[in-house]
Amino acid sequence: MLAIFQKCLAHPPEELNSPHAHGGIKKSAKQPQEILRDFHLYHPTASFSASFSGGAAIASAGADPRCSPLQQRLFCGLDEVYCIFVGRLDNLSSLIRQYGLCGKSSNEAVLVIEAYRTLRDRGPYPADQVVKDLIGSFAFVIFDNRVGSVFAALSEDGKIPLYWGIAAEGSVVISDDVDVIKGGCGKSFAPFPPGCMFHSEGGLKSFERPMNKMKAMPRVDSEGAMCGAFFKVDSCAKISSMPRVGSAANWSSWEEKL
Amino acid sequence: MLALFEKSVAQSPEGLRSPAVGGQENDVHGVVALLQHFSEVKERSVTISLGSACALAYSSVKYSPLLPLLFAVVDDIFCLFEGHIENLPHLKQQYGLTKTANEAIIVIEAYRTLRDRGPYPADQVVRDIHGKFAFVLFDNTSKSTFIAVDADCGVPFFWGADSEDHLILSDDVDLVKKACGKSFAPFPKGCFFTTSKGLQSFEHPLNELKPVPRVDSRGEVCGATYKVDSETKKPSGMPRVGSAANWSNNY
Numbered sequence: 432m433l434a435i436f437q438k439c440l441a442h443p444p445e446e447l448n449s450p451h452a453h454g455g456i457k458k459s460a461k462q463p464q465e466i467l468r469d470f471h472l473y474h475p476t477a478s479f480s481a482s483f484s485g486g487a488a489i490a491s492a493g494a495d496p497r498c499s500p501l502q503q504r505l506f507c508g509l510d511e512v513y514c515i516f517v518g519r520l521d522n523l524s525s526l527i528r529q530y531g532l533c534g535k536s537s538n539e540a541v542l543v544i545e546a547y548r549t550l551r552d553r554g555p556y557p558a559d560q561v562v563k564d565l566i567g568s569f570a571f572v573i574f575d576n577r578v579g580s581v582f583a584a585l586s587e588d589g590k591i592p593l594y595w596g597i598a599a600e601g602s603v604v605i606s607d608d609v610d611v612i613k614g615g616c617g618k619s620f621a622p623f624p625p626g627c628m629f630h631s632e633g634g635l636k637s638f639e640r641p642m643n644k645m646k647a648m649p650r651v652d653s654e655g656a657m658c659g660a661f662f663k664v665d666s667c668a669k670i671s672s673m674p675r676v677g678s679a680a681n682w683s684s685w686e687e688k689l
Numbered sequence: 690m691l692a693l694f695e696k697s698v699a700q701s702p703e704g705l706r707s708p709a710v711g712g713q714e715n716d717v718h719g720v721v722a723l724l725q726h727f728s729e730v731k732e733r734s735v736t737i738s739l740g741s742a743c744a745l746a747y748s749s750v751k752y753s754p755l756l757p758l759l760f761a762v763v764d765d766i767f768c769l770f771e772g773h774i775e776n777l778p779h780l781k782q783q784y785g786l787t788k789t790a791n792e793a794i795i796v797i798e799a800y801r802t803l804r805d806r807g808p809y810p811a812d813q814v815v816r817d818i819h820g821k822f823a824f825v826l827f828d829n830t831s832k833s834t835f836i837a838v839d840a841d842c843g844v845p846f847f848w849g850a851d852s853e854d855h856l857i858l859s860d861d862v863d864l865v866k867k868a869c870g871k872s873f874a875p876f877p878k879g880c881f882f883t884t885s886k887g888l889q890s891f892e893h894p895l896n897e898l899k900p901v902p903r904v905d906s907r908g909e910v911c912g913a914t915y916k917v918d919s920e921t922k923k924p925s926g927m928p929r930v931g932s933a934a935n936w937s938n939n940y
Contacts, residue, residue, distance in 0.1 A: 471740075481736070482728075483735050507763055508763075509762075531789075532789075533786060541763065
């Protein structure tokens with residue numbers, strides 16, 4: 432699984448970028464086209480890639496008959512929303528009922544697209560609630576071609592390995608294959624923080640503790656060089672929501688404050 | 690929209706290839722060059738390449754809302770649909786789909802039913818779809834394709850064979866001309882094309898199709914139109930045998 436988004440589409444956090452390696456071999460970041468080409472070389476059979484003119488590319492190695500249902504890779508494209516899903520959802524049937532889909536032709540990728548579409552169009556629940564409702568070990572990346580936004584999340588148990596990094600020209604690369612990321616991003620990569628979701632507009636947020644901000648902690652790899660950053664929930668810093676004011680306050684300026 | 694299939698996936702029928710007359714200067718050769726040309730010419734284009742077997746590309750702008758272009762991927766089945774289905778609610782009910790299903794999803798479901806259970810023959814399934822449409826479907830698991838247009842060919846749809854024997858389909862005649870030179874033709878109406886059985890007519894499924902070479906405005910042979918040959922009939926599915934015969938040999 433591989434997803435590449437250019438800088439204009441997805442704004443990755445700055446701390447992922449580690450361009451200068453102190454000592455050791457300096458690995459340079461690759462261009463998105465080269466990363467895609469390497470991915471195809473790595474998975475020659477049953478792999479496909481979709482490239483969008485807005486500056487995004489998605490590639491998947493296709494259904495592997497050897498892999499168990501716990502680690503399946505699904506790709507789905509409906510109504511200009513594309514989703515790669517890895518893993519499984521335990522409460523799939525109750526979610527299918529909740530979103531009003533028909534059971535026999537809905538797999539996890541179709542459901543996640545429907546959940547994203549409901550969130551985008553009607554927004555009955557906040558995003559962290561929607562992702563918290565998905566029970567299982569999973570990782571998914573959604574690309575919305577109509578709006579041009581990216582939505583990625585990883586379940587809190589972190590059983591599915593997911594990595595993200597920054598390639599040449601600031602494009603974000605998300606993949607479950609660490610070799611692809613290492614080859615493409617040099618030192619500017621890190622494991623995707625479990626229990627978190629990333630949206631191109633909203634940035635990185637934890638869906639377990641949505642009211643707390645995320646803090647980047649620099650990580651050093653085995654060669655002793657700076658290599659991206661771990662993101663952890665900062666239990667002290669909270670995202671400001673409703674300001675505490677007296678009863679005489681004027682609430683009409685609340686919109687601008689947010 | 691644009692679809693490219695390799696020879697192993699889609700064998701172009703005889704008669705579509707015309708002897709090379711000498712290409713134009715702005716001819717596009719090769720899969721990669723054609724896809725690149727498509728991305729340059731169309732705005733907001735999406736290109737999907739599935740290994741060497743197949744490549745699809747589309748751009749949703751510049752389509753009338755009455756005959757929209759839809760793309761869907763479910764369960765490793767890719768479908769590009771252009772047009773409009775009139776009996777949409779009836780088909781949704783028949784295939785057991787929800788209210789959010791659009792035309793491309795219905796075609797994918799119809800193909801999946803045909804592939805897995807086969808309750809009706811393929812020509813019956815296509816005949817059941819009423820409307821003005823053209824669709825291209827590619828099944829990545831079995832690497833097979835299913836292409837069809839409606840009985841009156843309400844949507845402009847062309848196909849051709851390029852120099853490397855790839856089958857190229859598009860609704861944009863300039864694109865097909867650039868890729869195939871003279872080896873192209875409008876897709877015959879009332880017909881459908883599959884990997885296993887090639888080109889068949891769904892209006893007259895038991896009759897063979899005959900290629901009729903067509904001549905373009907310059908007087909050169911340019912592909913072929915396919916007409917139903919009312920004389921020749923395909924050998925019927927049921928062989929005439931005595932009562933002691935074993936029918937399981939026919940499967």
